[in-house]
Amino acid sequence: MQWAIRSVPYHLWLHLTPQGRRDLRFDESHHVITEGISQPEVEHAVQYAPVQPARFRAAMRRLPIDPHKFTFIDIGSGKGRALILAREFGFRRVLGIEVSEKLCEIARSNAPEAEVRCVNALDFEPPPEDSVIHMFNPFRDPVMSMFAARIEESLETPPPHKVWVVYHRPFFAAAFEQSRVFEEFRREGDRLAIFRAKTEMSAAPK
Numbered sequence: 490m491q492w493a494i495r496s497v498p499y500h501l502w503l504h505l506t507p508q509g510r511r512d513l514r515f516d517e518s519h520h521v522i523t524e525g526i527s528q529p530e531v532e533h534a535v536q537y538a539p540v541q542p543a544r545f546r547a548a549m550r551r552l553p554i555d556p557h558k559f560t561f562i563d564i565g566s567g568k569g570r571a572l573i574l575a576r577e578f579g580f581r582r583v584l585g586i587e588v589s590e591k592l593c594e595i596a597r598s599n600a601p602e603a604e605v606r607c608v609n610a611l612d613f614e615p616p617p618e619d620s621v622i623h624m625f626n627p628f629r630d631p632v633m634s635m636f637a638a639r640i641e642e643s644l645e646t647p648p649p650h651k652v653w654v655v656y657h658r659p660f661f662a663a664a665f666e667q668s669r670v671f672e673e674f675r676r677e678g679d680r681l682a683i684f685r686a687k688t689e690m691s692a693a694p695k
């Protein structure tokens with residue numbers, strides 16, 4: 490019921506504002522449905538809502554990398570909008586991690602070229618390859634801190650690899666800000682934070 494009530498302002502925004510209508514056009518032009526909001530049944534999860542295409546593209550343009558050499562991983566990939574957008578940038582591999590089975594099914598149909606794994610982000614082992622980890626505010630603390638620790642650990646797995654973290658709405662970025670492994674590359678208030686692992690195999694041996 491709470492979600493039905495919350496979805497009213499969302500749908501008003503979607504249909505009545507220029508930004509909302511631009512978002513609707515994304516779905517129309519890609520013949521998908523990525524709009525909508527829903528709440529996954531998992532602790533500390535933020536509800537599903539799709540990233541705004543303009544925000545996604547602006548963030549990706551900030552990265553000083555060649556996407557063709559990187560794997561794109563969307564943590565909390567929802568209905569797959571970021572997976573569709575990642576293809577525009579030519580990432581060599583596109584991977585979505587999503588806890589809700591219903592959303593995974595929709596994402597697989599919306600972004601058939603991406604690999605979608607229906608798993609809690611805390612059970613996902615990031616692959617030891619050059620990667621961009623994309624997050625549009627998927628979960629709160631303590632899950633975000635636990636997830637950051639997981640990425641740090643994964644940097645110890647050979648071969649040496651580069652990891653960038655693109656975090657929209659970075660309300661729980663403390664774990665990355667205080668990390669000995671990551672450094673902040675760019676900050677745009679509460680809209681965007683970009684972190685990079687300091688060296689290719691950053692985590693020093695314990």
Ligand SMILES: C[S@@+](CC[C@H](N)C(=O)[O-])C[C@H]1O[C@@H](n2cnc3c(N)ncnc32)[C@H](O)[C@@H]1O
Nearest residue numbers: 529534537538539540565567588609610625627
């Ligand atoms: C704000 S939406 C972002 C959707 C998508 N990344 C995009 O940019 O369009 C956050 C997503 O994170 C998912 N999520 C929340 N907690 C999760 C967890 N522990 N593991 C995996 N996915 C999770 C939610 O189900 C939701 O789909």
